[in-house]
Structures are given as structure tokens and as C-alpha cells.
Amino acid sequence: MRIAQTMPAKKGMRGWGRVRLLPSKRYQAAYVGPDGLVHKAHATFTAKLDAEGWLAAERRRIEQGTWSPPGQRAVAALTFGHYAERWFTETTGRHKPRTRDLNRGYLDRVILPTFANLELEGLNVQMVRTWFASLDARPTRNANAYSLLRTILNQALDDELIQVNPCRIKRAAVKVRVVEPIALSAGEVRALSAAMSIERWRALVLVAGFSGLRWGELAALRRSDVVLTDSECSVTVARAVVRRTGEFVIGRPKSHAALRTVPLPSALREALEDHLELYALPGRNGLVFPSVGGTVAHENVVRPHLKKAAAKIGHQSFRFHDLRHTAATMFAQAGATLADHMTLMGHTSAAMSARYTHSTASRNRELVENMWSD
Known part of the structure; x- marks a missing residue:
């Protein structure tokens, strides 16, 4: 030899x-x-x-x-299930806990039942097509599961364990809306707030409708995040609430872009001052929109009151997330550029990484002041 x-x-x-x-x-x-x-x-x-x-x-x-x-040599074939578990373990430090919970669910309930015992090298386009076609009609879940499968197999491709990624179904990862969002006018947002039967949630509706903050961002706001002066009316997103295994966890927002200060129409100042005096918890770290019991508020507590108020102003199928869509629509109608819009909403996109250089605080202030009038 x-x-x-x-x-x-x-x-x-x-x-x-x-x-x-x-x-x-x-x-x-x-x-x-x-x-x-x-x-x-x-x-x-x-x-x-x-x-x-x-x-x-x-x-x-x-x-x-x-x-x-x-x-x-006789080597046991590497199965997709084994590789996926290894990928999941290695992403512990890269993904937020909520993302890992979601990925775990997609793996266990949607992906692994079909692919767990199949050889990684043996996966092909037809197998993926057959699997995707067999899924129940749940567009968002299916798109997320497909995207996760493609991500795992992309790493296998980088690891040179497969020659090509078999996830090649066009638009399979695109989320299709099942329910069209509703965008209110500025006057309707004010009317919706006034129609809330529980007064402690009226300011919440106004802030959500004119800021576009996500529920988790609103629920995590503290007194120190709110600025109400003669020259400024704004909220700063520094954290967000997520619910994991039945408990509320307050941490960083979902992305770096979500860390932002959002100006509000100055006409909201009085309503916010009254709310802080009556309902917010004491101290700089006191929650701005706590539950009646003084803990983090759950969207399910507000939802029934919101639906009744929305029905009163003629919107039977209105959802809380539609307030974010409302703000996004009003930003655009007020003349926001793409950079303005992405900054105010806290969106993130690698293709538009330079967008923040085109948006200024004065520009945002002008936009939100114009939103107050119909």
C-alpha cells in the first residue's frame, strides 16, 4: 500500500x-x-x-x-430528520425564542411527518411538490413551512451534502391573504376610539391607529418610552411582548428595524396625558397600557370590545391588526416615500438596506401632523 x-x-x-x-x-x-x-x-x-x-x-x-x-464503507445514510434536528440545534443563538417555537411547530407538525426518515441526498423536486400539494388549506402556515424546509436544505447545499435544493415551487413561500385588511380614515380611527365601551382602551386605539405599532410593541410600552412636550409627541419602541408556553416574555423587538421612535400627531397629547394619569402603572418603567390587574395586557381582552366598537362605526370584520394597516395606509396617503414608510412601520428588507438615510425626523413629524385631518 x-x-x-x-x-x-x-x-x-x-x-x-x-x-x-x-x-x-x-x-x-x-x-x-x-x-x-x-x-x-x-x-x-x-x-x-x-x-x-x-x-x-x-x-x-x-x-x-x-x-x-x-x-x-458501510455508512448509515443521513436522513433529513437527523439533519433538520442538527440545523435546529445550531440555530439556538441565531433565532429569537419565539421564532424557534414557530420553527419547532412547523417541523413537528408539517415537515417531519413526511420527510423525517427520507435520505437527505434522495430528496427531489417531485417529493417536495407532492408534500406541498397534500397540505391542508392553510396558506400562511404552508408558506412558512415551505420557507423553513427551503432554508434547511439551503444549508445542506452549503454543506455540500446535496447537489441541488429540491424546493423549487414558484411562489410557494409567498403568503396569500385570506382576509383583506381594512384601512380606516383618520376620522374613523377617532370614532372607533370613542366607541370603545371600556375607556382605558381608547388611547390604545388612537396610538395604534396613528403609529402603526404592533400589538406586542404597544403592550410593552413604558412611561419612559412616551415623550409629551410642547415640541414633541412620540413613542419609542425599545422592546416587545411575545407569549411563549402560556407566559408573557418581554424582550427586544422582532428586528433591528423595529427599534424606532414614531412621532404622533400633537393632537393626541391631551388624550395620552389623561391616559397616563388614569391607567398607566407608576414609575418610569410602568406599563402604559396594562391590564386591569396591572399585568401585561393580552390582545384577547381588548378584542371583543374592539369588535363591538368597530361594528358601531360600520366595520363588522375589523381586527386589531387592521389598525396597523390603517396607519400604513395613512402614511402613504400623507405622502410618505418608501424610505419614510419603512422607517415608521419598522419593516426590514435586505434589498432596501439604505432606506434609513432618506428619512428624517422632521419629515416624519410633518407626515404624522398631516394624518390628523381627513
């Missing part, structure tokens, strides 16, 4: 064999065997040390005369 050759030395090379960092941040190990061919480990490694350990074991096989090409 010939002595193993040393692969040409270059960046990332060892004295014998090669360890390469892949785009997926995993390590690939390879070497030139006694047969003169390049042999790679059948899987990639999380740690460089593990890749080096594999190379050391291969060299011992050669020195002991027990070597055979790795591809000819």
Missing part, C-alpha cells in the same frame, strides 16, 4: 489533508488517499477540531493497513 499523499499546501491546509470552512460555517475535511484520489468526509463538522479528528482517524487506517475509500 502506498503512503498517503499530502494535498498541495494553501490557505486552510494542514500538513496532511485539508480542513475547509464552508459558507454554512461548518467544516469540511478531505485528503488524498493511497489511490491518488481526493476523499471527503461523508458529513461536515460543527467544530474544526472534529474535522481534524476525522482526518487523524483516516491517517491511522492508512498507517495500519486497514484503509479503504470512505465512500465504500
